Amino acid sequence: MSNKDIENKLREVYPEHFSEKPKEKEAPKVLPPLEGAEMGKVVTRLPPEPNGYPHIGHGMSFYFNYYYAKKYDGKVILRFDDTNPKKEKLEYYDAIKQDLKWLKITWDEERNMSDDMQLYYRYALDLINMGKAYVCNCDSEYVSKLRYDSKDCPCVSNSVQDNLSLWKEMETADEGKYSLRLKGDMASKNTVMRDPTMMRVVDHPHPIQGDKYRIWPVYDFACAIEDSVLGVTHVLRSNEFALRIELQDYIRGLLNLRNPKIIEYSRFTVKGAPTSKRLIRPLIEEHVVSGWDDPRLVTIRGLKRRGITPEAIHMVAEEIGLSKSEPEIDWSLIESLNRKVIDSTSDRYYFVSDPKSLEVIDASYQTIQLKRHPDFDRGFRDVHITDKFFISGNDFVGITKDQILRLKDLFNIFIIDTDTNSIKAMHTDEKTSKDELSKIKKIQWVSDKNVKVSVIIPGTLYEGENINPNSLTTINGYGEEGIANLKVDDIVQFERFGFVRVDKIDPSGVTVILSHK
């Protein structure tokens, strides 16, 4: 009995097992429901520090917080975590907002932590009065050692009165002399609980507040308060903050503030690309990359310049989810998702790299119309034809005398003669039957009405631990005349070449960046 016979037999006996199930188109991947979320009551926050340009990791975090707020018809707050005057710069507040807008992430409310200094002072004073915080004048190295050894410093035993007057003194004291520390638990296994600093003196003007304040809260204190007073219900953030939940909840407990629900995930990386400001900054300083918008970088600006769309970044976030393992994704995932986004909306153009000339001796001068997109109705583009053409070096290789080829969407040619850099051909019979057409080799071409095009090709910046010296290459060629009318930021496809984003247009030619195949 053959397998087919067995199957037929089984069909007779158990027809129900063979009933054709309608193939359902799989639903797009969605993020899981948010724990404890109530419709209309979710409040999340986007908490950037204005000290640099955001990268794709921030993008993920922004998206998660944005996504859940929208999903539950809630509210997103953009909150600049700007409590370190030495690091923040005014230009970044705006740069971050621009990047968010480009990412198509909107917010309902905008705040700066530095707007709430009076609030931090009030709560700090409360802690002092409760006997839960003390002013410490030990130097930081000594404190660090004591914390390591789980030992108290002598300042713990200051009276409330002492602390109040020292707190007053802090206002004019030199930086580093005093700090306000929380009375935590020196024996805690969680080292952040060992009497952490809440407020410290920073002798540096703040980009927004100027010289108005000298005593600044540290992150844990400001964040613990803000997340509560702003009404944040859910905090989605990466796991480097994991140990701080206990501390922030403890602070809120003392201050009688409500705790938000905290959900953590690992930070993710893109293979071969540095994903932190710490790594990117030196590359810029050493001119390994041209700037924060270098297309090899996974900064939001770099991705934009490479022609990666915000929608693709959203899709990456949904694909990765709020994972606790340490994802290292490949560029191919970003590229593939991006292709799904741009394929249907990218006009097609002809481009030949490493151009070789082709003369078709009997070609007639004419204007033809080519479809902007093969599968969707996006209209036509005009192309002017003479008897002079260029084809790409890739296609040139292997062309021989007497061969018949087709200039794609134009006509068939018969090769009369080939030289090292040029070809002479003549128009040959059109065999336009489906069958004929599918067999003949089709190549890209541009007429002698063309525009110079440089294509910048970004590669991976790192190969293992080492910087790849050839990560950025440029190839030159000719593109059809219509390319000169494109606008910067347009994304189009060069047929049989890849998707590109227009980076620069000037009289001498057009520069594009290759997004991906």
Add this chain to the structure above:
RNA sequence: GCUCCGGUGGUGUAGACCGGCCAAUCAUUCGAGCUUCUCGAGCUUGAGACCUGGGUUCAAAUCCCAGCCGGAGCACCA
């Protein structure tokens, strides 16, 4: 060193809380075919994984223990 958190095909994820329907999902990648006047897209189809060792159980990717590997934190940064 100490403390937390992880480990499912090459990559990313679902499943784990509540053990059986998991001979393990989806995407990416790679292969084959169809289709297409692109090397793009679309359609069909194939390849490839439960960190290791013990234990509990009729039954373990899932629960327990030990180990190994990876990440994070241990700032008067955020």
